[in-house]
Amino acid sequence: MNAKILPTTIPEYLEQLRAALRDADPAMVQDALYDAEEYLRSELAEQSGKSEAEVIASVAGSYGAPEEVAEIYRDTEVTVNRALRAPAPRKRESALGKFFGVVVDPRTYGALFYMLLSLATGIVYFTVVTTGASLSLGLLILIIGIPLLVLFLALIRVLSLVEGRIVETLLGERMPRRPLYTQRGKGWLERIKEIFTDGRTWTAMLYFLLMLPLGIAYFTTAVTLLSTSLAFIAAPFGYFFANGNYGMTIGDYDVVANAPWLLPLMSIAGVVLLFATLHLARGIGRLHGLLAKHLLVRSAVV
Numbered sequence: 001m002n003a004k005i006l007p008t009t010i011p012e013y014l015e016q017l018r019a020a021l022r023d024a025d026p027a028m029v030q031d032a033l034y035d036a037e038e039y040l041r042s043e044l045a046e047q048s049g050k051s052e053a054e055v056i057a058s059v060a061g062s063y064g065a066p067e068e069v070a071e072i073y074r075d076t077e078v079t080v081n082r083a084l085r086a087p088a089p090r091k092r093e094s095a096l097g098k099f100f101g102v103v104v105d106p107r108t109y110g111a112l113f114y115m116l117l118s119l120a121t122g123i124v125y126f127t128v129v130t131t132g133a134s135l136s137l138g139l140l141i142l143i144i145g146i147p148l149l150v151l152f153l154a155l156i157r158v159l160s161l162v163e164g165r166i167v168e169t170l171l172g173e174r175m176p177r178r179p180l181y182t183q184r185g186k187g188w189l190e191r192i193k194e195i196f197t198d199g200r201t202w203t204a205m206l207y208f209l210l211m212l213p214l215g216i217a218y219f220t221t222a223v224t225l226l227s228t229s230l231a232f233i234a235a236p237f238g239y240f241f242a243n244g245n246y247g248m249t250i251g252d253y254d255v256v257a258n259a260p261w262l263l264p265l266m267s268i269a270g271v272v273l274l275f276a277t278l279h280l281a282r283g284i285g286r287l288h289g290l291l292a293k294h295l296l297v298r299s300a301v302v
Contacts, residue, residue, distance in 0.1 A: 006060055008053035010040050013066055020070035026297045027176045032073045034178035039063055102278045110170040111285025112278065115218035122215025125159065125208035153195050160204045160296045173289030176297060200298045207295040218284065225277040232270025236263045
């Protein structure tokens with residue numbers, strides 16, 4: 001057992017656990033706090049008649065003191081990440097190898113799919129935030145407005161968790177796998193107050209509002225570059241197999257009529273553009289993952 005005094009209440013236990021994980025990934029901290037409170041509350045309910053201090057002391061040997069639990073979570077995080085991580089593509093030394101090697105990186109396709117999906121999710125998120133905010137704020141003069149506002153903010157937390165799972169699955173950025181923990185020993189008014197005073201509630205709303213313009217930009221960029229590169233790649237094949245019914249113009253210039261010999265060069269340019277698009281998609285995925293982490297995950301700093 002650690003020399004540090006064992007906490008006597010669940011909130012103290014959670015604070016010590018947070019302090020022990022102060023330098024860990026905020027998403028992992030959120031999961032650890034949720035699991036710890038869930039376990040301790042269930043033990044408290046099963047051992048009715050005992051105080052929180054007695055329950056914590058009785059489970060310290062099986063579940064562990066806060067410092068021990070923190071160390072277990074660190075080790076588990078490393079093990080799980082290794083198990084879930086896709087095989088790393090072979091490192092290439094040459095510039096050409098690095099450029100064309102993007103095609104074997106699984107994160108590339110996850111990011112590209114996220115760019116295509118973000119238009120739909122952006123519309124949903126933007127609609128939920130604008131509709132929920134306007135309705136709840138507009139009805140605050142009535143009694144129904146307050147519970148509607150609380151329900152709306154709770155929905156924002158649920159959407160944050162859903163978006164986090166999408167981001168982690170497609171972009172590879174570690175996000176929370178559990179809801180944001182709440183100390184269930186507190187009264188309803190205190191817990192509602194926490195929702196309003198938690199900065200992540202409002203930064204999550206900002207994230208969802210940003211997702212509409214970002215989703216439009218991501219979707220437009222992906223579709224435009226992919227369709228252009230594929231059209232360029234297919235240009236020579238269209239010329240030879242379309243039986244004279246194929247045409248390609250760049251602005252007002254008819255390439256097929258004036259310079260058909262440019263079609264193979266356009267095909268090569270299309271290949272280069274396609275791989276450049278994959279690099280761009282992977283870069284956007286990394287940046288968006290950082291944005292989601294910053295706006296949707298509460299800091300682990302005590």
